[in-house]
Amino acid sequence: MTATKTPTERPPAQRVVRRAGDRLFAGSAKGSGIFILVVLAGVAAFLIGEAIPALTAPAEDVPGGEGLSGYIAPLVLGTLLGAVLALLVATPLAVGIALFVTYYAPRRIAAGLGYAIDLLAAIPSVVYGFWGLAVLAPALVPFHVWAADHLGWLPLFAGPASTSGRTMLTVGLVLAVMILPIISAIAREVFSQAPALHREAALALGATRWEMIKMAVLPYGKSGVIAGAMLGLGRALGETMAVAIVLSGGAGATLNLISSSNPSTIASNIALRFPEATGLGINTLIASGLVLFVITLAVNMLARWIVNRRADFSGAN
Amino acid sequence: MAKRIEVSDLNIYYGDFLAVEGVNVSIEPRSITALIGPSGCGKSTFLRSLNRMHEVIPGARVEGKVVMDGQDLYGADTDPVDVRRHIGMVFQRPNPFPTMSIYDNVIAGNRLNGKKMKKAESDDVVERALRGANLWNEVKDRLDRPGSGLSGGQQQRLCIARAIAVGPDVLLMDEPCSALDPISTLAIEDLMTELKDRFTIVIVTHNMQQAARVSESTGFFNLNGVGQPGRLIEFNPTEKIFSNPDQKATEDYISGRFG
Secondary structure, X not given: XXXXXXXXXXXXXXXXXXXXXXXXXXXXXXXXXXXXXXXXXHHHHHHHXXXXXXXXXXXXXXXXXXXXXXXXXXXXXXXXXXXXXXXXXXXXXXXXXXXXXXXHOOHHHHHHHHHHHHHHOOOOHHHHHHHHHHXXXXXXXXXXXXHHHHOOOOHHHOOOOOOOOOOHHHHHHHHHHHHHHHHHHHXXXXXXXXXXXXXXXXXHOOXXXXXXXXXXXXXXXXXXXXXXXXXXXHHHHHOOHHXXXXXXXXXXXXXXXXXXXXXXXXXXXXXXXHHHOOOHHHHHHHHHHHHHHHHHHHHHHHHHHXXXXXXXXXXXO | OOOOEEXXXXXXXXXXXXXXXXXXXXXXXXXXXXXXXXXXXXXXXXXXXXXXXXXXXXXXXXXXXXXXXXXXXXXXXXXXHXXXXXXXXXXXXXXXXXXXXXXXHHHOOOOOOOOOOOHHHHHHHHHHHHHHOOXXXXXXXXXXXXXXXXXXXXXHHHHHHHHHHOOOOEEEXXXXXXXXXXXXXXXXXXXXXXXXXXXXXXEEOOOHHHHHXXXXXXEEEEEOOOOOOEEEEEEEEHHHXXXXXXXXXXXXXXXXXXX
């Protein structure tokens, strides 16, 4: 009875035919997605769980004696200062490099230059740290002095100029070099995919090459550049080794980029203090890590919001 | 305003490959000239060489002369950017700038080369160009919306508005209707007939009825075989081409015996 009825109840046309390969692929894709969420949730739970003792501890027990926010605030400032400085220096440079490689350089030079930039990403961060300490810091000392003399009216260059060059400014520039390949690689990729259709439309209107880039390439690549910049910012925010080597941090919150007393950054502070930390000290460091986690999350959400804001005009429709 | 284009002994190359050979033709002002022929015969390549868009492709170059109103377009002191400002182009696929509003699309060419315009002046240019392209009534209430939100036929008329907004002398159209439905095609054909009073129009088309409907003169391009350069086989008034062509190949092509 049932056997004869089944075909009428479920005609073959309505049955979803799924091949084994499809099922395998769908399953593994879904599994990967879930895996990422589980890892993320695990890390967040660990950070929050371990940070709670520091969050609830009385202010005088927290290292530094000024409470948790008094401990973390200068670190947040140092982290943001270095990373934003790096971003401000690296993004225009990376966009320029990407445009040169994709639209200006002869093809042979472009390929070589592209590889050279990519190679920057292959240098370990500890090497960048030593380079910053041994080469860039001494080389920047004259600039520190000049900036203190001529730009001293800006809080950023209030001085007194550091004589070692181990300052937030140097850190920012080292970080800029480190994130340059990330941003320029992504920018290069999106610029080279700007549709020929729109590039030719601009040229046919009588645009010069630069105008063509402004009309057809940059608007198309904008969201990609922002995404690349945010990836770079993420790396700069979390960079540990290079900052720990270059910066003689530990001072309180200050916007001064060129003096020898600098706030440290969250990541380098954790790296330097963690081996000797005990008890509440560990919880405090983890709480600072939680703050870094939140900052990075906020940066990424901001980037997504910027990218989506003018979705109507993105060309995706 | 509308100008005559004299082409003499034009050879067009892609790198070492000779794509079009020995074109001699005189394109009349205030008329529509259609270029027909089988795929790969070089008619689009020829069209793109008229406003120096051909050389945008790496390795592409041209030998010979293209003279518009006494000026050699390939002369040593001629800037291709200037050439393209005077010879507008409409492409096969509608290509409004997706990041710009309808208004900004139309005015895009006028804003080039650092030119500044007053708001009233640019409003005027936009309205005239959109009216000229028979699009004004359809978009006047949503000029700030993205151009990519329009239908295909509207987008193509937007591209025509963009091309005529800068006041070119010549309008080149590379299969402007091949991505459009018959109604939109008719709208564009009517538009071309209106525009020929003000511009020299050259249109490449695969649609022979279209060439017969809209054009005064027709050029037939053909090639002897794959790897051979394309040639301009015959250039005559459209009625003659479609009724009593000089060349056997033209007759074979328009009567559907090949191609």
